[in-house]
Amino acid sequence: MGAGDPHAPPDDRGPERRDAPKRRYAVVSQVAAHGHPISRLVALLGVSESGYYAYRKRPPSPRALRHAWLTQLILTIHHESGASYGYRRIHQVLHDRYGVSVSHGTVEHLMRQARIHGRTGRTAAPNP
Incomplete structure (x- = not known):
């Protein structure tokens, strides 16, 4: 191969x-x-x-423009969450709050490019 x-x-x-x-x-x-x-x-x-x-x-492609816009939106959501949201929750917020249709893979990719990530582990004590 x-x-x-x-x-x-x-x-x-x-x-x-x-x-x-x-x-x-x-x-x-x-x-x-x-x-x-x-x-x-x-x-x-x-x-x-x-x-x-x-x-x-050459002007930026439509995909590059959308990715730049999404990255800014992702950074805003990440900042508002206290840097605790990962790509899954950010994807959910994009869909629920902003009505943005985007795959979680794209969110993950853009977060990796922006060098941001969510906190791992529990952020609050579980309910008894």
Whole structure:
């Protein structure tokens, strides 16, 4: 099972991932901000210079905009909960209070990206 095998597990896809150029362009942007020449950076990372400039001009995708909005909402809910709610409860609040339809997996993913998590264990004594 090699990297080109369509039946390979998701973690064995190798460098041929579809989002790899986007990540490389982001690296070019970050390093170029420190004064390094873009032409050298794109050659080093194996992406085209024209592709990098097209990436810079491109507006954010609808998914990226929704994820940014959801992340802000998740951060608000997390803060209001005293940083105790995990992805399951935040998902429930998003659905019940805000009427937002989103999977719990997306909430979990966005919380991981924002580097927030709920408290583990009991937060109150159980009723006798």
